[in-house]
Amino acid sequence: MYNDFKKSQAELKRRNDVEYASKVEIDCAKAKGDLISYKMESQKSFNKYTHTINDLNQTISEMKKNLSAHQETISILSQQKEAQIKLYKTREDKELDKVVALENKVKFLDNIIYKTDQLVQTMNMLNNKCRTSFAKLEFLKKAQRANPRLYDIGCYNDNLALMLAPESDEVIHLEKESRSKLSDLIRLFDYDKLNNLYDLFVPQREKSS
Incomplete structure (x- = not known):
């Protein structure tokens, strides 16, 4: 009887060990599956984020190019503006010189007219004097x-x-x-x-x- 009991305990223990091992194996396999699933999801997320970052980098690069083009355009426009200002300033100076020259000429001619009037009056007086x-x-x-x-x-x-x-x-x-x-x-x-x-x-x- 005792021997049978021992055998029964040993068999039970063996079965328990097998069930435990199976359970452990199942749990391990499940963990591995979860790990693989997590890795796959992480890879998907990583790829998504990588794609997003690449898109953002491309957008930033294009914006930098546009900014550089705008800065170059602004520089060209600024140079053109300076050139126009100098041109208008030169024209304005020339026009002012013409105005000053014309004013001086008008003063000169006014002086001639004034002197001419005086001379005409003198001649008229002399003419009248000759007659009288x-x-x-x-x-x-x-x-x-x-x-x-x-x-x-x-x-x-x-x-x-x-x-x-x-x-x-x-x-x-x-x-x-x-x-x-x-x-x-x-x-x-x-x-x-x-x-x-x-x-x-x-x-x-x-x-x-």
């Missing part, structure tokens, strides 16, 4: 016939017209020449003496008349 300095009108007519240019205000007006020419040196020269001629004329002719001469040499026929 003779005792008789026929003396004036004889003097005009003897020297018509002296009593012709038109010849002086021609010189005055020349004085309005745009060349400043020529204008100044003509003005000095005209004033010199005018001074010579004024110094050369003494109208009182001329009147006396006419009184002395009046023909007898005119005296009797």
Whole structure:
């Protein structure tokens, strides 16, 4: 009996060991399966994240290229802007120079006109003086016939017209020449003496008349 009992315990123990081992094997296989599944899922996630990171890197690279292109465009536009500013500044300076030159020319011509007006007034006064300095009108007519240019205000007006020419040196020269001629004329002719001469040499026929 005892021997049978021993045998039964040994057989039971053997069976228990086999069942335990089977259970362990099953658990191990299950763990391995879970590990493989986890690795597969992790690999999928890793691939997904890797793809996402690659996409992001590509997007960043494209954005950098676009940024570089925009920066280059901004640099070109800035250079063009500076060039336009310099061009407009140069044009503005030239226009201002033209304005200053025109203003100076206007002042110069205004001065000529002012001097011309004064000279015209002087000539008119002299012309009137020539007419009024003779005792008789026929003396004036004889003097005009003897020297018509002296009593012709038109010849002086021609010189005055020349004085309005745009060349400043020529204008100044003509003005000095005209004033010199005018001074010579004024110094050369003494109208009182001329009147006396006419009184002395009046023909007898005119005296009797």
